[in-house]
Amino acid sequence: MNRIAVFVDAGYFYASASELLFGAPLRRGELRLANAEFAQYLTHCAETIGGCPLLRIYWYDGTNSGPTAAHLAMAYLDNIKLRLGFVNQSGEQKGVDGLIFSDLTNLARNHAISDALLLAGDEDLRVGVQQAQEHGIRVHLLGVEPKDPSGNQSAALQREADTRRQLDAAALGQFLFRREYASTPSPESDLATDADNAHNLARMQELANEYAATLDASQRELILALPERTPLPHELDRELLLRASELLGRKLEEAEKRTLRGALRGAVTEGNHA
Numbered sequence: 001m002n003r004i005a006v007f008v009d010a011g012y013f014y015a016s017a018s019e020l021l022f023g024a025p026l027r028r029g030e031l032r033l034a035n036a037e038f039a040q041y042l043t044h045c046a047e048t049i050g051g052c053p054l055l056r057i058y059w060y061d062g063t064n065s066g067p068t069a070a071h072l073a074m075a076y077l078d079n080i081k082l083r084l085g086f087v088n089q090s091g092e093q094k095g096v097d098g099l100i101f102s103d104l105t106n107l108a109r110n111h112a113i114s115d116a117l118l119l120a121g122d123e124d125l126r127v128g129v130q131q132a133q134e135h136g137i138r139v140h141l142l143g144v145e146p147k148d149p150s151g152n153q154s155a156a157l158q159r160e161a162d163t164r165r166q167l168d169a170a171a172l173g174q175f176l177f178r179r180e181y182a183s184t185p186s187p188e189s190d191l192a193t194d195a196d197n198a199h200n201l202a203r204m205q206e207l208a209n210e211y212a213a214t215l216d217a218s219q220r221e222l223i224l225a226l227p228e229r230t231p232l233p234h235e236l237d238r239e240l241l242l243r244a245s246e247l248l249g250r251k252l253e254e255a256e257k258r259t260l261r262g263a264l265r266g267a268v269t270e271g272n273h274a
Contacts, residue, residue, distance in 0.1 A: 001114065002051075004052050004113060007104060010061035012152070014026075014031060018030075020146070020169055039074075039077050042057055043079070049115070049140050050115035052115060054079060056079045062084065083099045083103070085099060105131045108134075114137065118140065119143070139162055141153070143166045144166065207243065208264040209267045212264060212268050241260070
């Protein structure tokens with residue numbers, strides 16, 4: 001069947017794209033991807049390269065605590081299949097290459113696609129490319145323009161692909177952005193401004209909304225049933241603060257914790273009334 005599928009290694013994409021755009025690989029919490037717009041861009045690229053309609057986009061990533069708000073935002077888009085490996089204690093992504101290998105070769109074996117667009121760079125995928133090609137599939141490799149002359153894709157993987165293309169800074173800059181945070185001054189400093197405070201307040205609200213989107217119905221009901229001054233359930237509170245701390249790259253001030261907890265209650269209540 002003449003259709004093309006897209007396979008995206010999110011770990012490779014975020015690390016390589018942030019290095020190209022911002023000079024160094026950044027933490028996920030420091031980045032914001034325009035999911036729907038980027039998915040549309042990949043669809044257009046795939047259909048142009050393959051000369052056939054899209055089957056779907058497979059989005060692969062690692063996690064150590066289940067899908068994040070960013071994962072869920074991607075998963076609910078049309079024609080997107082979220083596939084998650086895991087991140088070990090050293091912060092290394094595991095299992096993602098195996099998922100890509102399995103999906104690519106199974107789709108090829110079942111004649112579900114005629115072409116594959118692979119946005120990845122790991123040499124471990126080379127054999128998967130070979131096996132897909134043995135079933136008559138053309139594999140197109142898409143990379144991120146490297147900032148370092150040594151490159152960011154395996155040379156062996158590049159040699160196996162039928163065609164090779166790169167995303168440059170002009171293309172990526174339309175979809176990937178760096179989040180800006182107001183720094184938190186020390187207690188003795190008088191540098192805090194109304195603008196800083198307003199920015200941090202807005203950021204806590206955004207974090208709360210993102211976390212609220214990951215809660216299931218029972219967790220939402222639990223929060224809604226709490227009296228006004230009752231603390232959040234320990235596990236939910238711990239996860240909320242941990243995500244915020246990782247995103248900001250620092251510990252939260254007590255005032256920020258209070259704001260964040262209140263914002264989560266508000267987000268859950270608003271969602272219940274929607």
